[in-house]
Amino acid sequence: MPGQTEATPLGDYLEIKDSRTGKTYNIPISDDTIRTADLRQIKVKDDDFGMMGYDPAFMNTASCRSSITFIDGEKGILRYRGYPIEQLAEKASFLEVAWLLRHGELPTQAEYDQFTQDITYHTYTHENIKQFMDGFRYDAHPMSMLTAGVAALSSFYPSAKNIHDPREREIAFVRLLAKMPTIAAFAYRHAKGLPYVYPDNALSYAENFLSMIARMSEPRYEADPVYARAIDVLFILHADHEQNCSTSAVRAVGSSHVDPYSAVAAGIAALYGPLHGGANEAVLRMLQEIGDEKNIPGFIENVKSGKGDAKLMGFGHRVYKSYDPRAKIVKKLCEEVIKVSGSTTKDLDIAMELERIALSDEYFIKRKLYPNVDFYTGLIYRVMKFPTDYFTVLFAIARTAGWVAQWEEMLLDKEQKIARPRQVYTGAAERKYTSNLDYTRRVE
Numbered sequence: 001m002p003g004q005t006e007a008t009p010l011g012d013y014l015e016i017k018d019s020r021t022g023k024t025y026n027i028p029i030s031d032d033t034i035r036t037a038d039l040r041q042i043k044v045k046d047d048d049f050g051m052m053g054y055d056p057a058f059m060n061t062a063s064c065r066s067s068i069t070f071i072d073g074e075k076g077i078l079r080y081r082g083y084p085i086e087q088l089a090e091k092a093s094f095l096e097v098a099w100l101l102r103h104g105e106l107p108t109q110a111e112y113d114q115f116t117q118d119i120t121y122h123t124y125t126h127e128n129i130k131q132f133m134d135g136f137r138y139d140a141h142p143m144s145m146l147t148a149g150v151a152a153l154s155s156f157y158p159s160a161k162n163i164h165d166p167r168e169r170e171i172a173f174v175r176l177l178a179k180m181p182t183i184a185a186f187a188y189r190h191a192k193g194l195p196y197v198y199p200d201n202a203l204s205y206a207e208n209f210l211s212m213i214a215r216m217s218e219p220r221y222e223a224d225p226v227y228a229r230a231i232d233v234l235f236i237l238h239a240d241h242e243q244n245c246s247t248s249a250v251r252a253v254g255s256s257h258v259d260p261y262s263a264v265a266a267g268i269a270a271l272y273g274p275l276h277g278g279a280n281e282a283v284l285r286m287l288q289e290i291g292d293e294k295n296i297p298g299f300i301e302n303v304k305s306g307k308g309d310a311k312l313m314g315f316g317h318r319v320y321k322s323y324d325p326r327a328k329i330v331k332k333l334c335e336e337v338i339k340v341s342g343s344t345t346k347d348l349d350i351a352m353e354l355e356r357i358a359l360s361d362e363y364f365i366k367r368k369l370y371p372n373v374d375f376y377t378g379l380i381y382r383v384m385k386f387p388t389d390y391f392t393v394l395f396a397i398a399r400t401a402g403w404v405a406q407w408e409e410m411l412l413d414k415e416q417k418i419a420r421p422r423q424v425y426t427g428a429a430e431r432k433y434t435s436n437l438d439y440t441r442r443v444e
């Protein structure tokens with residue numbers, strides 16, 4: 001009935017008036033959010049489906065409630081379970097952060113020791129994984145190998161399907177964190193035509209990874225401590241970033257109740273895309289294209305005029321509208337790594353000058369474009385001599401901690417169901433089928 005108002009709920013609510021019917025609806029608000037399912041009561045006729053929200057790319061739709069990671073993009077804040085990223089990067093280890101992400105609290109010494117031992121115990125993979133890796137072409141992209149390798153793990157641990165068994169979830173978490181660097185290192189060695197290096201369980205997580213990457217005939221590989229710490233810090237910085245593309249993929253695929261290896265493989269596939277995990281590569285290409293500090297003003301002018309679709313890669317972020325807090329940490333780390341490597345600082349000098357000019361330029365200030373995490377990470381990986389197409393693999397190893405924590409949070413959330421978005425259908429109305437084909441004809 002026009003002008004009718006639906007029952008007023010208790011607490012805050014959003015009043016919506018439907019101009020088609022004149023009806024007013026009060027939609028409850030909690031956490032500055034309305035439930036789009038509450039819009040379904042808004043109908044013109046009783047047998048209508050009801051109102052939906054249309055939100056391509058989920059730009060303004062919360063798909064879950066989460067207590068893992070907090071981001072305030074305007075203020076440049078990133079916290080895991082309430083702990084500021086700056087403090088974790090300075091003082092914690094990646095394994096401590098991985099534990100924190102999953103359990104919500106920092107581990108006690110005893111818990112940490114046990115966890116580290118469990119991870120170490122599970123670093124080896126079944127020998128068939130090596131043969132599986134051997135089956136790839138010499139020039140296979142390491143992200144394809146990682147995606148397939150992690151998906152294959154599901155066939156080695158079929159009991160991981162018992163996702164409602166807490167012990168199975170626990171062991172899958174440990175196995176994924178422990179075996180990811182091993183499979184990643186196998187992919188690296190395969191591309192180089194080098195023999196695979198088995199894990200060295202006397203080493204730390206980062207040292208062992210670097211050993212599997214770089215060890216040759218020496219009895220024990222001793223990574224430079226600055227490099228090992230840099231890897232650990234970069235893993236901390238990339239460990240989680242709330243509901244980004246790959247994490248949403250893990251949650252969506254996991255919501256079908258598939259095993260966690262398959263769900264994480266979906267996350268790796270999502271991360272492989274250049275719009276997600278590949279920006280640090282693009283920064284390096286851009287720095288090399290600029291080539292010299294004297295070319296920076298011309299490059300900036302090209303970006304501003306939009307000539308040739310040039311963008312300042314490593315700048316801007318969908319969420320951060322101020323300095324990405326991770327970028328500050330990575331910048332400092334980059335300087336330290338370059339110092340011990342003895343490498344030329346040419347790319348770093350160009351990057352720093354580019355940043356200085358961009359941050360004082362009206363174009364970038366007005367659009368709130370600041371360096372993001374990828375602006376300096378590629379430089380660190382380059383100095384450590386990782387091939388460019390390997391950068392995303394490093395990101396994937398780290399993000400495994402967040403993917404599994406988010407997957408488990410989704411599973412234990414009583415409100416979650418199989419992910420199944422709606423659509424606004426724009427195709428043909430019903431029509432009669434009349435075939436253009438002659439099925440009695442044989443194709444010779």
Ligand code: CMC
Nearest residue numbers: 276277279303311312313314315316317318367372373374
């Ligand atoms: N250089 C120059 N102009 C830019 C840039 C940039 N890097 N980023 C955004 N703009 C401009 C854009 O052209 C637009 O200008 P106008 O209003 O005149 O049309 C304005 O700033 C707003 O940009 P937008 O495209 O609406 O912003 P978005 O939130 O859709 O895009 C972004 C975010 C990260 C895709 C974009 O900033 C970008 O392409 N940056 C370069 C690539 C990059 O560094 N990506 C890594 C992201 S961090 C890693 C991760 O989270 O996976």
